[in-house]
Amino acid sequence: MPETDAANRAWTERMPLASVNRAPLAPHFPWPYGNKGGMFLSFDVDAETPWNVADPSRYKELVAMSYGGFEARVGVEKLLELLRQEGLKATFFMTGWSIEAHPAMAEAVLRDGHEIAHHGFWHIMPKPGDSMLVEEVERGFDTLKRRLGVVPLGYRAPNGESCEELRVLLKNKGIVYSSSWRDDVRPYRHLLDDGTPGIIELPVTMTYDDWLFGLSHRYSPRPMFPREWVLSIWKDELLETRDWGGMVTTVIHPQCSGRPMRLRLLREFLQFTKSLGDVWIAPGRDIAAHFQRCEAEAAKNGAAKNATS
Numbered sequence: 075m076p077e078t079d080a081a082n083r084a085w086t087e088r089m090p091l092a093s094v095n096r097a098p099l100a101p102h103f104p105w106p107y108g109n110k111g112g113m114f115l116s117f118d119v120d121a122e123t124p125w126n127v128a129d130p131s132r133y134k135e136l137v138a139m140s141y142g143g144f145e146a147r148v149g150v151e152k153l154l155e156l157l158r159q160e161g162l163k164a165t166f167f168m169t170g171w172s173i174e175a176h177p178a179m180a181e182a183v184l185r186d187g188h189e190i191a192h193h194g195f196w197h198i199m200p201k202p203g204d205s206m207l208v209e210e211v212e213r214g215f216d217t218l219k220r221r222l223g224v225v226p227l228g229y230r231a232p233n234g235e236s237c238e239e240l241r242v243l244l245k246n247k248g249i250v251y252s253s254s255w256r257d258d259v260r261p262y263r264h265l266l267d268d269g270t271p272g273i274i275e276l277p278v279t280m281t282y283d284d285w286l287f288g289l290s291h292r293y294s295p296r297p298m299f300p301r302e303w304v305l306s307i308w309k310d311e312l313l314e315t316r317d318w319g320g321m322v323t324t325v326i327h328p329q330c331s332g333r334p335m336r337l338r339l340l341r342e343f344l345q346f347t348k349s350l351g352d353v354w355i356a357p358g359r360d361i362a363a364h365f366q367r368c369e370a371e372a373a374k375n376g377a378a379k380n381a382t383s
C-alpha cells in the first residue's frame with residue numbers, strides 16, 4: 075500500500091464517528107425591538123496582510139501590496155462616511171499588523187464609535203498544532219490594547235478556520251463571541267471538547283464575503299460579479315434568513331467594498347435592508363449581549379419551572 079494511502083487509512087480509522095460541532099442546536103431567541111431577523115454588520119480590515127502572509131517576500135512587490143494599501147488610503151474612510159450617512163454602527167475586525175502599520179485608520183474607526191475586534195496579527199489561518207497559533211492571538215491582543223486601548227469582545231479567524239486549542243484560548247482570554255463558523259443562521263454557544271460551555275458564535279456565510287464577488291487580482295483571475303448578481307444573492311439570502319427568524323453576517327473588506335462601484339452597491343443593499351423595517355442591524359457586541367440576556371432569562375425561567383414542577 076502506498077505511504078499516503080496508509081497514512082489516510084490510519085487517520086480515517088482514528089476519526090471519531092461524531093459531529094465536530096457538538097453544541098446544542100441554536101436557541102430561537104426573539105430579536106429585540108420586534109424585529110424578525112438580524113444583520114451582524116461587520117468588516118474585515120486586513121490591509122496588506124493577506125497579500126504576503128503566504129510568502130512574506132511579497133512585501134517587496136509593491137503593486138501587489140498596494141491592493142491592501144487601498145484600505146488605509148481610501149477604503150476605510152469611505153466606508154466610515156457611508157456608515158455615518160446611514161446612521162449605522164458596525165464591527166471592524168482588524169489584524170494587529172494593520173493597526174501597527176496604519177494607526178490613523180484604526181483611530182478613525184474608533185472615533186466613529188464602531189466596535190473594533192480581533193482578527194489575528196499577521197492573518198495566519200489558525201490550524202491545529204501550528205506553532206504560530208498562540209503568538210498570532212496574543213500579539214493581536216497586545217496591539218489592540220497598546221495602540222487603541224481596546225480589549226476586544228469579538229474574534230474572527232483569519233480565513234475563518236478554527237481548532238480546539240484556539241477555542242479554549244479565546245475563552246480563557248475573555249473573548250465573548252467568535253464569528254467564523256458556517257454551520258447556522260442563528261447565534262449559539264460553543265461546547266468545548268471537555269464538556270464546558272465555550273464562547274458565543276455569530277455564524278457567517280460565504281454569501282456575504284465580498285472578496286469572492288468583487289476582487290480580481292494577479293494571483294486569481296476570477297472575474298468580478300456585476301452588481302445585479304451580487305444584489306440578487308445578497309437580497310435573497312437576507313429575505314429568506316429573516317423569514318426563518320435568523321441573522322446574516324456581512325464579511326466586507328474595505329479593499330473590495332471601499333472601491334467606488336462596490337461602495338455604491340453596498341449603500342443600496344444597506345438602504346434596502348433598512349427599508350424592510352424588521353431587520354436589526356447591529357455590531358457583534360450588541361448581538362452577543364442580546365444573546366447573553368436571552369440565555370440568562372431562559373436559564374431563570376428554566377430554574378423557576380423546575381422549582382414548581
Ligand SMILES: [Zn+2]
Nearest residue numbers: 118120232233
Ligand atoms: Zn481577513
